[in-house]
Amino acid sequence: MRVSGLSSGMDIDSIVQQMMTAKKAPLDKLNQNKQILEWRRDSYRAMNSAIVDFRQNKLYKYKSATEMNVYTAEVIGNKDAISVKATTGANAVSMSVDVERLASQSTLETSSLAAGTTSKTKLGDLKPGSDTFTFTVSRGSTTSPVQQSFEFSKNDTIQGVLKKLNGNSAAGIQATYDEAGRKFIIKSKEYGNETVRFEGSLLTDALGVDPDSIAKGQSAKVIINGAEYTPSSNKLTVNGIEITLLQKTETGTPATITTKPDGKKAVETIKAFIQDYNTLISTLNSKVSEQKYRTYLPLTAEQKKEMKEDDIKNWEARAKSGLLRNDEILVESLSSMRTLLSSSSVKFGDKTINLASIGITTGEYTENGKLYLNDETKLLQAIEDNPEQVMELFIGPSDGSGKGIFDKMYDDLLGTLGRISDKAGTSKYSSDLTTSLNEQSTMGKELIDLNSRISTLAKKLTQIEDNYYTQFTAMEKAINRLNSQSASLAGFMGQ
Structure with a gap:
């Protein structure tokens, strides 16, 4: 005390x-x-x-x-057939383009389903008596295909089927239902793949469509300056120009691409x-x-x-x-x-x-x-x-x-x-000023050492201060005793 x-x-x-x-x-x-x-x-x-x-x-x-593109490209002639964009690899070569065929997706489309069929119609209503329906997407050779399979119950609605098919990225398909035409349509997401196949009782029983009626995906076919190209999609790059195919060109109506420097x-x-x-x-x-x-x-x-x-x-x-x-x-x-x-x-x-x-x-x-x-x-x-x-x-x-x-x-x-x-101890990839710092950095370690030294010295100083107070307390007690003795002696002498 x-x-x-x-x-x-x-x-x-x-x-x-x-x-x-x-x-x-x-x-x-x-x-x-x-x-x-x-x-x-x-x-x-x-x-x-x-x-x-x-x-x-x-x-x-x-x-x-794209930020340093120094070329611009434009289409002359049949502007409806293609669109173009110059890349950094562009040159000044003009190109004549004939689009003979667009790339397509493998597509299976049903005939019109029964009147009153909506996206909320259950599969069991389309095919009474069946409890389950299967659907398989296959790609590649018939002997060792890559497959993705699905199973549906009679209580699944058309809307539920669409959700399952479209929600599976591995299947690589896009399914839609046209309520106006009452048609179920399935397409492969990729273009130009002729090996895609759709099979299962969902098609044959519930939707009443022959899987063999699928329209196979085809690659595009385009003639550029006399050379034939067959890209799997409707995009290709030639002479540094990215060409997007939009529609077939009629005979004698090619599109012409011109390229020139543009520094803007x-x-x-x-x-x-x-x-x-x-x-x-x-x-x-x-x-x-x-x-x-x-x-x-x-x-x-x-x-x-x-x-x-x-x-x-x-x-x-x-x-x-x-x-x-x-x-x-x-x-x-x-x-x-x-x-x-x-x-x-x-x-x-x-x-x-x-x-x-x-x-x-x-x-x-x-x-x-x-x-x-x-x-x-x-x-x-x-x-x-x-x-x-x-x-x-x-x-x-x-x-x-x-x-x-x-x-x-x-x-x-x-x-x-x-x-x-x-x-x-800063981050090499973040500009956030509130991001925590790495304490194992050079300065982080120095701070750890300083905090340790400060803590040790603070404890030592507290002990020294306590010792001073202890000494003054002892002095106060001694003075108090001396004062008490003096008071007692003065009282005794006064008797």
Whole structure:
């Protein structure tokens, strides 16, 4: 029990606190180090979030072929027969297209069922006397087919049958019921497969249809520049043009495909990249060049008691400033991105395509690598003159044999995120600032060690403080006894 100094007349609490002030200095220092480490880790988390957002939500989109398509294709002549879309592998070859046959699905359609048959009609009402009905979908050879079987009861409705058939993805079929025509229709989901078969008493007994009446799926047949193609679906890609077959062409009415460079989409992508890249490096540069105030350390609880709230905020703002100044990870990442942009080029013949040659330059040295599209007309002209090379500069060759600026930067930033993750425990793939941190990271382990040292020192200081109070308690008791003896003696002398 602690005493208040009634016997001695001393302010024991104040004396003990003064005696403990010097001894608490190491603990204050540890708590300040912990706070700095936590602030620094939060700064890494913010930088990690900015990089992940740029990499996952921006670069990932820009490096897709559709975002950097430098060609456009159009149909001349029979526009009802086909539709077209240019891919990054497109070239300027014109194509004459004759569609002789569309790809089809294997289809089985019943005759009109009995009058009054609806989707709620039970199978037992279609075929009285039967308790169960079977249905099998087969694909492949008749000797070793791949099958999916179903069994239905007489109480299953047509609607229930549709639900079971369509709900089984392994069956690969689409079943419908036309209530107007009272027809049950089953189709294979794939086109052009002639080996699909439908069998079972559901067909022969309940629906009254001969399984052999199935219309077999066929592949498409199309003649392009004299060459015959038989794709299994109604889509195919020739000369980098994705062609969708819509209907047969009549004799003498072919569709003609023309392709030409069109830089509008690519220019918009490049402009968006420049803006997002500049935003990212501005964020990183502001952090690595942030002023550091070495005399502004985290405030202790005692210091905060003596300060106003606004003063505390201003102090902590300076204490947090510069925690990642000249940070090795961020500085190296910025340098790597600048080097990548300045060194990337595509050579063909005696020409070289790089950012500068298509109108993209960096700002002044003080702008730390900021990009500018100085001449949009020059960029459009470069795309028109050398579409494949401009596309290769940003997303690599169309055959996938190399990487462009977007892919290289995407890969490099993963390395940066990995280093930040190892150090601060952040996620390499999430920009969420509330995601929990990995305590087994370098900084996580440092915090664990600091917390352990703080806990040990706090216990030691509590013991020292208790010892002081024990000593003062003993002194108070001794003074109290002395006072009692003096009072007794004074009483005795007064008799």
